[in-house]
Structure formats: structure tokens, C-alpha cells
Amino acid sequence: MPLRFLTALPVYNEESHVLDVLAEVRRHADDVIVVDDGSSDRTPLLLKDLEGVQVVTHPVNRGYGAALVSAFETAIEGGYDALVTIDCDGQHQPHMIREMVAQLFPESGERVDIVSGSRYMQIFDGDSVPPEDRRRINVEITEQLNERLGFDLTDTFCGFKAYRTDALRKLDITEFGYGMPLQLWVQAAKANMHIIEFPVPLIYLEEERSFGGALDDAERRRKHYQEIIDRELAACPNSL
Numbered sequence: 001m002p003l004r005f006l007t008a009l010p011v012y013n014e015e016s017h018v019l020d021v022l023a024e025v026r027r028h029a030d031d032v033i034v035v036d037d038g039s040s041d042r043t044p045l046l047l048k049d050l051e052g053v054q055v056v057t058h059p060v061n062r063g064y065g066a067a068l069v070s071a072f073e074t075a076i077e078g079g080y081d082a083l084v085t086i087d088c089d090g091q092h093q094p095h096m097i098r099e100m101v102a103q104l105f106p107e108s109g110e111r112v113d114i115v116s117g118s119r120y121m122q123i124f125d126g127d128s129v130p131p132e133d134r135r136r137i138n139v140e141i142t143e144q145l146n147e148r149l150g151f152d153l154t155d156t157f158c159g160f161k162a163y164r165t166d167a168l169r170k171l172d173i174t175e176f177g178y179g180m181p182l183q184l185w186v187q188a189a190k191a192n193m194h195i196i197e198f199p200v201p202l203i204y205l206e207e208e209r210s211f212g213g214a215l216d217d218a219e220r221r222r223k224h225y226q227e228i229i230d231r232e233l234a235a236c237p238n239s240l
Contacts, residue, residue, distance in 0.1 A: 005082035005101050005162075006075045008033045010067030014088045015042040022053065025086065025094045033074055034088075035067040064159075065173060065180025072168045081105075084162045091203045092117070092160040100162040100198055113167035113193035116153070117160035122199035133218035141182070141225055148233065149189040153197060157181055160200055167193055178221075179228040186232040 007029035011018055018034070026032055033054040034047055038061035047055050056070050068085060075083035082101050086092045096117075103115040142156045159181075170191040175183040188195060 003081045005084060006031045006033060006078060006080045007084040007097055008035060008071035009086055009088045010035045010037060010064060011043055011088045012037045012061060013039045013041045013043060015046060017088055018043055019046055021088050028094045028097045035070045037061050037067040063176035064178050066176035068180060069173050075165050076168055080165050082162055082164055085159060087159045093201060103198055104162050104164055111194050112196055113164050114195045115162040115198050116195060117158040117200040118155035118197040119158055119200055119202035120154045121197055124201040137222050145185050156185060175228055179225050182225055182228045183232050190236050
């Protein structure tokens with residue numbers, strides 16, 4: 001039987017991007033879901049009458065991680081073989097979706113649980129220069145996770161990923177904000193998941209995009225991420 005995969009877009013106040021990104025995603029994916037995380041702009045109106053796209057709506061903004069959890073649950077409940085997550089801000093390249101899924105199920109039969117996009121594995125023509133504080137925090141957190149979890153990652157914060165759905169069943173994500181990937185990595189290591197990276201272009205269209213509240217301050221954001229890592233590792237000290 002052919003593989004069935006779901007492509008999910010978490011969105012929050014993306015009225016300027018959502019329709020264009022969705023149109024491109026639908027060229028490369030059959031089953032698409034948008035998780036609207038309590039948008040207060042025109043995003044809900046734009047999504048209201050779309051045909052051929054499933055929309056899950058959070059009545060209030062719960063956070064990026066919460067939107068991904070809804071996508072995970074939908075993929076599991078729908079019996080899909082795989083889930084692809086792609087951001088809706090125009091940074092990711094939908095034409096890479098099927099290739100990422102193929103990396104999950106290589107012809108060699110090797111088990112791959114997560115294919116994670118990396119913006120730092122390869123230089124592409126037209127790559128952006130990342131905001132200095134974001135790149136610095138990414139490097140610091142990535143190096144730490146590699147050391148503490150035994151990974152060899154180059155980018156721990158890219159939202160463009162492909163997951164085997166049976167691997168999603170092993171996760172218990174309770175971190176609903178932007179720190180969700182850090183909890184994901186610790187739990188993936190605990191479950192002995194096989195993770196590979198996939199090079200993707202480095203594109204920043206809105207460098208001033210807000211993380212929300214105190215997390216817009218780089219040092220507070222770094223400390224918040226550190227707290228998540230330490231807390232998650234403390235919850236499973238004998239498993240890693």
C-alpha cells in the first residue's frame with residue numbers, strides 16, 4: 001500500500017502568508033491540516049471556506065507546541081504513516097516535503113523515526129543571515145543537547161520535520177510554547193529514536209517576528225530553554 005502522510009501547518013496570526021503557503025503546500029501534499037492556534041487577525045476568516053484542507057481551531061492561543069500536539073494527535077487518530085510539520089511564515093520549502101517523507105522510509109529498510117530540517121548543514125543560494133541572538137542561542141543549545149543526549153545535530157529549532165507516526169505515540173509533549181522542541185529531543189533520546197537531518201535553505205522573511213512577552217528578550221529566552229532541558233532530563237535521569 002502507498003504511504004499515507006499528513007502535512008500540518010501550525011498558524012497564529014498569519015493572514016499575510018497563510019493562503020500563499022497553503023497553495024504551495026497543496027502542490028506537494030495530498031492531505032493537509034492547518035492548526036489555527038487562536039488567531040485574532042483575519043486568519044480564521046481566510047481559512048473558513050477552504051476546500052480540501054482540514055482546519056483544527058484552538059479557541060484561544062495556546063502556543064506553538066500545543067499546535068504541534070494537535071497535529072500529532074490528528075496524524076495518529078487518522079492512521080497516517082507519517083506527519084510533516086511546516087511553518088506558515090514562508091521560511092520553508094514545500095517542494096521538499098515528499099523527499100523528507102522518503103527519508104523516513106529508505107529503501108535500505110533502515111529505521112528512521114524523525115527527519116529534522118537543518119538550516120546549517122549546507123549553504124544554499126540566497127540564504128539569509130540569521131538574527132545574531134537566534135543563531136547564538138541555537139548553537140549553544142544544539143551543542144549542549146548533543147553533549148548531553150549523544151546526538152550529532154546541527155539545528156535543534158527548525159520546525160520543518162517529518163515523523164513516523166508510530167514514533168509520535170512514544171512522545172508525551174507538555175511544553176506548549178516555543179521550547180517544545182527541547183522536550184521533544186530529550187524524549188526522543190529516551191526512546192532511542194533514530195534521527196537524521198535534512199538540509200533546507202536558511203530563510204528569514206520577518207527577522208523581528210515576536211516570540212511573545214518575555215521571550216523576546218534573548219537572555220530570558222535562553223534561560224527558559226535551559227530550564228526546559230534541565231527539567232526534562234531530571235524527569236528521566238536513568239534513561240539517558
